[in-house]
Amino acid sequence: MKLTPSGQPEEAGDVVCDMCGVSTRVGEAGVQFGKLHAAWGEGAGHSGEVYELHLCEGCFFSVVSDIKRTRWASVMLEDEGDEILKNDAFGRVSTDGAE
Secondary structure, eight states: OEEOOTTOTTSOSEEBOTTTOOBOBOGGGOBOOEEEEEEOOTTSTTTTOEEEEEEOHHHHHHHHHHHHHHHHHHHTTSSSOOGGGGOTTTTOOOSSSOO
16 A cells, blocks of 8 residues: 655655555665556456555565465476476566566
8 A cells, every 4th residue: 555645646655565564665775565466357357447456575475475386286286397386586577677
């Protein structure tokens, strides 16, 4: 959840984790958070709905771990398994801040 200073609607003063409720402010580095975003289109059960959750670093990687565990459970009996789950960078797009 973004908390904005009065009169500055576009600039977040703080971001509170939607999972644990803790501030994502990290000293001089400012706010550090991950986003879980969904925008459901026509034909989806939630058509027209848009979601955005803000997660602190700990909660973000807890959610990533849950996703990996769920995927592992769905492929654990296959002969080849799922190679992507062996990679610690599951879901990572970049390491330098650029997408």
